Amino acid sequence: MDEVKSILATDCGSTTTKAILIEKQGDEYRLSVRGEAPTTVEAPFDDVTVGVVNAVREVEELSGRTILDGENHIMRPSRDGRVGVDIYLSTSSAGGGLQMTVAGVVKAMSAESAERAALGAGAIIIDVIAVDDGRKDYEKVRRIRELRPDMILMSGGTDGGTIKHLVEIAEMLYAADPKPRLGGGMRLPVIFAGNKDARDAVRDTLKDKVDLRIVDNLRPTLERENLGPAREAIHELFLQHVMQQAPGYGKLSSWTDAGIMSTPNAVGKIIQTIAEQFEINVLAVDIGGATTDVFSVFGGTFNRTVSANLGMSYSICNVLTESGVANIQRWVPFTVDEADLRNRLRNKMIRPTTIPHTLEDLRIEQAVAREALRLAFEHHKSLARTLMGVQQQRSVGDILDQQATGQTLVKMMELDMIVGSGGVLSHAPRNAESAYMMLDAYQPEGITMLAKDSIFMMPQLGVLSTVIPDAAAQVFERDCLIKFGHCIAPVGTAKSGDHVLTITMDGKEMRFTFGKLEVIPLGVGEKKEVTISPARGFDVGAGRGRQVTTTIEGGTVGVIVDTRGRPLNLPADHNQRIAKLCEWHQALGLQVKEE
Amino acid sequence: MGTAYTPGLKVSPRTIVRKTRRLPLKGEVLVSQGEKVQPSTIVARTEIPGIMQTVRAGEQLGLEPQELRAALKVSVGDKVERGQVLAETRSFFGLFRSVVNSPVDGVVEMLSEHSGHIGIRLPATPIEVAAYIEGTVAEVIPEEGVVVETEAAMIQGIFGVGGERTGVIHMLVSSPDENLTEDMIKEEHAGKVVVGGSNVSGAALRKASAVGCAGIVAGAIIDRDLIDFLGYDIGVAITGQEDINITLIVTEGFGSIRMADRTFKLLSSLEGKMASINGATQIRAGVIRPEVIVPSTEEAAEKPVDLEQVLEIGSHIRAIREPYFGMLGTVTELPPEPVLIPSGSTVRVLKAKLSDGREVIIPRANVEIIAE
Numbered sequence: 001m002d003e004v005k006s007i008l009a010t011d012c013g014s015t016t017t018k019a020i021l022i023e024k025q026g027d028e029y030r031l032s033v034r035g036e037a038p039t040t041v042e043a044p045f046d047d048v049t050v051g052v053v054n055a056v057r058e059v060e061e062l063s064g065r066t067i068l069d070g071e072n073h074i075m076r077p078s079r080d081g082r083v084g085v086d087i088y089l090s091t092s093s094a095g096g097g098l099q100m101t102v103a104g105v106v107k108a109m110s111a112e113s114a115e116r117a118a119l120g121a122g123a124i125i126i127d128v129i130a131v132d133d134g135r136k137d138y139e140k141v142r143r144i145r146e147l148r149p150d151m152i153l154m155s156g157g158t159d160g161g162t163i164k165h166l167v168e169i170a171e172m173l174y175a176a177d178p179k180p181r182l183g184g185g186m187r188l189p190v191i192f193a194g195n196k197d198a199r200d201a202v203r204d205t206l207k208d209k210v211d212l213r214i215v216d217n218l219r220p221t222l223e224r225e226n227l228g229p230a231r232e233a234i235h236e237l238f239l240q241h242v243m244q245q246a247p248g249y250g251k252l253s254s255w256t257d258a259g260i261m262s263t264p265n266a267v268g269k270i271i272q273t274i275a276e277q278f279e280i281n282v283l284a285v286d287i288g289g290a291t292t293d294v295f296s297v298f299g300g301t302f303n304r305t306v307s308a309n310l311g312m313s314y315s316i317c318n319v320l321t322e323s324g325v326a327n328i329q330r331w332v333p334f335t336v337d338e339a340d341l342r343n344r345l346r347n348k349m350i351r352p353t354t355i356p357h358t359l360e361d362l363r364i365e366q367a368v369a370r371e372a373l374r375l376a377f378e379h380h381k382s383l384a385r386t387l388m389g390v391q392q393q394r395s396v397g398d399i400l401d402q403q404a405t406g407q408t409l410v411k412m413m414e415l416d417m418i419v420g421s422g423g424v425l426s427h428a429p430r431n432a433e434s435a436y437m438m439l440d441a442y443q444p445e446g447i448t449m450l451a452k453d454s455i456f457m458m459p460q461l462g463v464l465s466t467v468i469p470d471a472a473a474q475v476f477e478r479d480c481l482i483k484f485g486h487c488i489a490p491v492g493t494a495k496s497g498d499h500v501l502t503i504t505m506d507g508k509e510m511r512f513t514f515g516k517l518e519v520i521p522l523g524v525g526e527k528k529e530v531t532i533s534p535a536r537g538f539d540v541g542a543g544r545g546r547q548v549t550t551t552i553e554g555g556t557v558g559v560i561v562d563t564r565g566r567p568l569n570l571p572a573d574h575n576q577r578i579a580k581l582c583e584w585h586q587a588l589g590l591q592v593k594e595e
Numbered sequence: 596m597g598t599a600y601t602p603g604l605k606v607s608p609r610t611i612v613r614k615t616r617r618l619p620l621k622g623e624v625l626v627s628q629g630e631k632v633q634p635s636t637i638v639a640r641t642e643i644p645g646i647m648q649t650v651r652a653g654e655q656l657g658l659e660p661q662e663l664r665a666a667l668k669v670s671v672g673d674k675v676e677r678g679q680v681l682a683e684t685r686s687f688f689g690l691f692r693s694v695v696n697s698p699v700d701g702v703v704e705m706l707s708e709h710s711g712h713i714g715i716r717l718p719a720t721p722i723e724v725a726a727y728i729e730g731t732v733a734e735v736i737p738e739e740g741v742v743v744e745t746e747a748a749m750i751q752g753i754f755g756v757g758g759e760r761t762g763v764i765h766m767l768v769s770s771p772d773e774n775l776t777e778d779m780i781k782e783e784h785a786g787k788v789v790v791g792g793s794n795v796s797g798a799a800l801r802k803a804s805a806v807g808c809a810g811i812v813a814g815a816i817i818d819r820d821l822i823d824f825l826g827y828d829i830g831v832a833i834t835g836q837e838d839i840n841i842t843l844i845v846t847e848g849f850g851s852i853r854m855a856d857r858t859f860k861l862l863s864s865l866e867g868k869m870a871s872i873n874g875a876t877q878i879r880a881g882v883i884r885p886e887v888i889v890p891s892t893e894e895a896a897e898k899p900v901d902l903e904q905v906l907e908i909g910s911h912i913r914a915i916r917e918p919y920f921g922m923l924g925t926v927t928e929l930p931p932e933p934v935l936i937p938s939g940s941t942v943r944v945l946k947a948k949l950s951d952g953r954e955v956i957i958p959r960a961n962v963e964i965i966a967e
Contacts, residue, residue, distance in 0.1 A: 141646050167710040168649075174705065175647030175714060179620070201709040290831075309831050314878055318830030342818040344917065346849035349832050350754045352878055354916040354961045355942065361917050362938040429939030594937050 004468060006078045008059070008067060008085040009460035010052050011263060012039055012092040012252075017048075019055035020460050021063055021085070022475055029471040031479035034455060035059040040248075047248035048092070049255070074255055087467065090256050091459040092249070093263035098122055098238050099181060101149040103129040103173070105156030105165040108406070109387075110194065113219045114155040116383065117193070117227040119304045121234035122265030124291070126308075129172075131156075131165050137172065144176035151237055152178065152188065152210075153230060154202075157195030159220045166198040170205040177209055180241070187211040189237045193218040193230040213237065225387060238262055258467055264293050264304065266462030270472060271295045271419075272302050273465040277473045280416035283442070284458070285373060287422035289313035289352055292376035296384055298409045303384035307376040312424050313352030316345050316368060323371040330570055331367035331440065333581035333592040334360070359594045362429070366437055369424040373441035381408045412445040413491065413541055419481065421453035431556040432588040435484040439517075439560065443568050445491045446541035447532075447550060450484040450560070485522060485555035489562040492538035493569070500538055500563040504531040515580070517587040518561045522554025557588070604751035604846070604884060604963075606858050612747045612888055613733060616724045617740035619643070628735050632726035632743060634761045634871050639724045639740045645717030647704060652682045652695045653711020660711035669713075673703045681713055727759050728871045729890045747890040748865055750846070750858055752812070755874025755885025756825065756834045757842030762788040762809030762872070764865045764889065771859035774851070775813050777802045784808050788870050788887070790862050794851035795843070800824050803841055810842040810872045812862065812887060814854035821849075835875025835883075842874040844885040852921040855913065855965050865889045906964060912947055916961040923965070924949040 007022040007029075017039045021032045035058025040051035053072045060067050066083045069075050075084030100123040104111025107130035115128055126147050129140050144152075152173065156166050173190065180188045190210040192202050199214055206212050215229040239259050243249040253260050261269075267286060275282045275297035284295040290311040295304045309318040320328065325338050344364065348354065356362035385408045420426070420438050428434045435450045444450075457480050465472035490501050496515040503510045505520070505528050512518060522528060530552050536545040552559050564584075571577040585592050622641020626632060653663045666682040669675060675697045683694045697715060705714030730745030765787045767779045775791025777798040785806050791799070791813035797820030803811050804824075822828050825837060846858050870889045877883040906912075910926045928946035935941050936958060943959045 137649055138646055145646070164710060167707065168712075171649060171705065171707060171710060171712060171714065175649065175716075177644060204709065205705075205707065315831050317828070317832070321828045321830045339817070339819065343849045346818045347916070347920070350848060350876075350878060351915050351963075355940065355958055356938045357916055357958055357961055358918050358937050359939070427940070 004086045004471070005081070006065075006085040007087045007089065007464060007468075007471065008056065008074060009089045009464055010055060010091075011266075011457075011459040012041070012048050012051065012090065013263065014041075014093060015039055017051035017055045018456070018460070019052070019059045020457050021059050021065070021067075022464070022471065024471075028478070029468075029474045031457070031475055033059055033062040034457070035062060041246060045247075047251070048246065049248045049251050052090070052252060076257075087257050088255060089258055089261075089460065089463045089467065090252060091261045091263045091266040091463050092243070092246075092252075093459075098234070098262050099124050099126050099150045100153060100234070101125070101127050101129065101144065101147050101178075102153045102155070103144075103169050104154070105131050105169070105194075107133050109222075110156040110219050112383070113225050113227065113387075114153050114193070114230070116225070116303065117155075117218050117230040118153050118234060119306060119383070120227060120268060120302060121231040121238075122262035122268065122304075123234065124306055124308050129169075131168060141172055141176045144173065144178050148179055148181045150181050150189075150241065151234070152190045153234065154190055154192050155194045155218050155230070157198060157217075157219075158222055159196050159217050161195055161197075163195055163198035163201055166194050167201050167205060170202045174205055174209050186241070186245075189213065189241055191215060191230060191233045191237070193233070223387065235261070235265065258463060261459075261463045261466070263459045264306065266459040267293065268295055268302060268304050268462065269465050270458050270462035270476060272297055273462075273469050273472055274476055275300070275302075277469070281414050282417050282419065283410070283415055284419040285376065285421065285425075286456075286458075287312060287369065287372060287376070287420075287424055289423070290315050292372055292422070294376050294380035296380065296410055298384070298411065298414065301384075301409055303380070303409065305376070305380040305383050307379050310372045310376050312365070312369060312372060312422075313348060317349045319368055319372045319375065320345050322375055328367050328371050330577065331370045331581070332364055333578060333585055334363070335574075335578070336364060359591060362433075363592065365424065366428070366433060369437050370441045373437065377442060381410045384409045412443065412448075413539070415444060415446075415448050417449040417451060418442055418444060419451050419453060419458075421456050421458060425452055426454070426456060430590065431482070431484055432590055435487075435557045435560065436517075436584075436588055436590070439487060439489075439562055440568070443566055444487055444489055444562075445566055446489065446539070447548070447552065448487050448489070449553065449555075450487050450557075451481050451555070452484070453480055454482045455480075483524065483553065483555035484557040485559045486552045487560045487562055488532060488540065488552070489564075489566060490534050490538040490540050491566040492534075492544070493565040493567075494535075494537065499535050501532060501534045501540065501561075503561070504533070505529075512561050512563050514563050514565065516561075516563050517584045518563075519557065519588065520552075520554075520559040520561065522552070522559050524555055526554040527551050560588070604753060606750050606855070606861060608748050608861055608864070609746060609891060610749050611744065612728065612730070612749055612890075613742055613744045614728055614730075615736075615740065615742050616726060617736065618722065618724055620722075621738040622722070624735050624738065624741060626726075626732050626735075626741060628732050630732045631730075632732060633729050634725065634727055634869075636726040637723045638726050638732070638743070641722050642719035643722055644719050645701065647714045647716045648699050648701065650681060650695060650698065650713040650715060651711070652713045655695050656682060656684050656693050658684065658711060661708050663706070663711045664708065667706065667713075669703050671703055671706055674701075675703060675715060676700050725759075727873075728888050729869070745888075745890045747888045748861060749889075750812075750861060750887040752844035752846045752874075752876075752885040752887070753848055754832075754834075754876050755842065755844040756821070756829075756837045756876075757810070757839050757874040758835050758837075759871065759873045759875075760788075760809040760842045761869060762786050764788050764790065764862065764868055764870050764887075766790045766863055766866050768792040771814065771854040771856055775799050775811070780806060780808070782806050788812060788872055791854075792859065793853045795845075796820060797823055800841075800843065804839065808841055810844065810870075810874075812844045812846065812872075814847045815845050815850050815852040816843070817851070818849050832876060832878040834877075835873065837874075842872050842885075844872060844874055844887065847921065848915070850921075855923075857965060862887070868892075906945070906959065906962075911965045912945075912957075912962040913965050914947075914949075914957055914961060915963050916958075919949065919955060919957060922949050922951070924955075927954065
């Protein structure tokens with residue numbers, strides 16, 4: 001590829017289309033400008049490219065570069081740095097995203113692997129059907145028929161194993177004769193990624209009913225997961241079927257240099273790129289109005305989950321239902337009546353575009369956000385785990401250190417960075433509020449960088465990472481990420497006021513006691529070599545009572561020392577709890593209520 | 596964004612309503628373009644193929660899947676009745692006979708040599724779509740359905756539960772701030788769409804359901820009352836499929852909120868007229884709000900025109916979030932620059948004079964326009 005100096009990338013969300021222009025300045029790629037316009041997938045426009053052109057127009061106005069020609073086509077390649085761009089890329093989550101059903105033989109094994117494959121490819125999973133899921137055959141058939149997904153991923157069996165159960169699933173699909181969500185006359189795409197010996201039988205059973213694709217088994221042996229081919233097939237079908245059915249996507253697709261990537265798939269790509277390039281373990285979250293996506297890379301293993309009904313507007317009452325009123329109330333730093341809280345959240349649900357006006361209202365909304373983030377994270381931890389059903393070979397020495405299969409891969413002590421995005425985190429009036437919500441919801445352990453995506457450009461950087469990974473990583477580090485600063489959170493528990501740890505910085509010793517939040521004022525880009533000496537019974541990463549020498553970095557909030565204990569236990573007494581919450585807010589420079 | 600406020604819900608004495616009535620699967624359209632239809636007129640019909648029931652014949656007879664063929668007594672396409680023999684084996688010189696019977700009436704559709712299963716498709720279920728509103732067939736969508744058009748008064752609510760119903764409108768209160776209570780509902784209201792003012796109580800809702808009212812329209816309901824009535828919590832705002840015998844539409848929200856004057860006056864003017872109502876609500880891309888539609892009975896001289904609602908000085912607004920939730924006012928100023936509000940955010944706002952005389956600043960996102 002010739003040297004790329006300018007890149008235009010758009011993300012078509014369900015409400016807003018966002019365009020960014022990246023230009024090479026000297027040796028590095030930097031974000032130049034961004035523009036946005038309402039998405040135009042629905043009537044009266046019914047054409048996504050109208051919104052794209054509007055967003056690009058804003059980029060033109062702000063950058064002074066002419067990008068569109070007389071027919072509103074994106075001009076490529078760039079000429080003399082003022083006309084056109086070298087590459088155009090796009091992502092999309094409009095039209096409800098990619099909705100899938102997965103089917104497998106054993107719920108905790110092949111069906112779970114299929115679920116991971118589909119989620120990793122950016123899908124919303126509307127149901128998981130398994131031979132052993134406890135439902136009767138006719139119930140499953142009815143369910144498959146009712147769902148109307150965009151596609152089905154079918155898996156099961158290890159290569160060379162029995163094919164009987166796979167034939168049963170195929171017969172179930174045959175019986176249900178499922179229809180796709182979009183495109184009335186089209187056959188439903190079904191990807192078969194199970195035991196290769198079952199391919200002929202599955203093909204015989206389903207060939208007249210569905211549009212069948214066969215890929216390599218995603219669980220060829222019990223010990224190995226091979227999700228790549230299934231994910232690629234999902235992505236390809238997404239482009240061919242789902243995107244082609246959505247208004248204007250055929251046209252948009254022909255404009256781009258790399259097809260259209262689904263937004264969550266793209267975010268997954270950038271998170272993987274970052275984890276790889278900086279050799280870190282990352283957790284990222286995108287909390288929206290309807291759904292919350294969680295991404296993680298631990299030890300090079302990528303996982304994504306989407307909690308389809310945990311969000312801050314459309315799904316806000318589902319957060320209430322799943323967490324319970326008391327769990328939301330516990331984060332509110334003043335007394336709030338249950339009936340009042342319930343009516344407020346219902347009114348937010350039916351009028352989702354309203355915003356908190358008063359500080360009290362903001363604190364209530366942020367309390368709900370903590371629960372939405374926590375619940376989505378619990379969901380993520382339950383799915384991001386080691387393979388179930390694997391026989392482990394152990395030596396005699398290992399017997400004392402046996403680990404069960406199916407353990408979560410998410411280990412908070414090994415986590416290096418948490419990146420938050422989505423309205424309630426990205427648009428919180430103060431950075432300390434976002435950092436505080438993430439602290440409470442995730443309870444990071446040891447030393448962890450807290451950050452947010454400044455303007456939610458991770459999708460565009462994700463699709464860019466598939467073309468020019470370095471450019472994506474540079475822009476992510478310099479323009480996308482706003483670092484709040486490191487958080488130091490010792491694991492352990494003690495009585496209020498007990499000594500927890502000492503931090504030595506610039507030759508000075510700072511002592512910290514239990515039950516507090518404190519901030520060491522280190523600004524953006526400021527780094528310090530420190531020695532952290534935890535008290536006996538506390539661990540900051542090297543083991544209980546063991547000292548750690550490391551470099552800490554500040555940010556827009558500073559370095560937060562969280563000695564509230566892990567797990568974090570709030571006082572049970574109402575008044576004591578409110579007093580503590582007020583104290584912690586103040587420690588981060590946050591008011592609880594208006595003066 | 597210049598349009599960063601919630602557009603008001605439609606409350607119009609005369610507008611053109613077009614309703615697409617579509618089958619879930621392709622089928623037959625029963626009416627033609629230009630035909631007059633009533634709410635109960637069936638406009639399209641189809642059959643949803645029955646579910647296939649799997650009979651594990653091979654396993655039951657102790658046969659390998661490929662051995663099943665020899666034991667079969669039926670072929671693909673055969674109609675079978677419940678109890679009919681599907682497959683049979685004989686052993687020990689024919690003395691011992693094992694059979695597999697059909698558990699249902701249906702048609703044999705699948706005989707699998709891979710699994711040894713027999714698939715029997717149950718009879719199809721007919722599905723019909725009614726016109727829902729009185730009007731004229733404006734468009735036929737071949738094999739799928741029709742678009743019914745009518746001139747009508749239309750009132751959109753903010754939230755509802757329960758599906759499509761019809762009934763005569765009957766006002767149970769005389770003012771928009773009066774609550775609809777249990778004692779107001781009588782046996783004679785069966786089949787009617789009853790209208791209250793600011794709030795409908797849980798007891799009133801249960802009584803209306805018990806006497807057989809078709810629907811209730813009111814300003815608001817307390818969250819807990821609705822949940823108690825339904826028997827479960829509403830997590831996500833997609834409604835309309837509840838298994839209840841009444842449709843509830845609230846025009847303002849949750850709690851106790853006076854019904855907007857314009858809505859109340861319009862409903863009062865429709866007393867005694869037949870309405871088509873639907874509580875279905877979906878708050879997401881492709882918003883669906885609950886509705887009350889009353890087709891106009893007399894011909895109008897001119898076609899109705901809907902005026903676009905624009906936020907401008909003098910616009911009547913209602914605050915839709917705390918601290919002024921539910922209060923009415925008039926816009927006095929529209930500052931172009933974003934302003935710092937108490938939450939700490941800097942957003943576009945408006946100044947409004949509230950009905951109690953106070954002049955306040957409200958984020959534009961937190962008001963809706965009410966045409967008076």
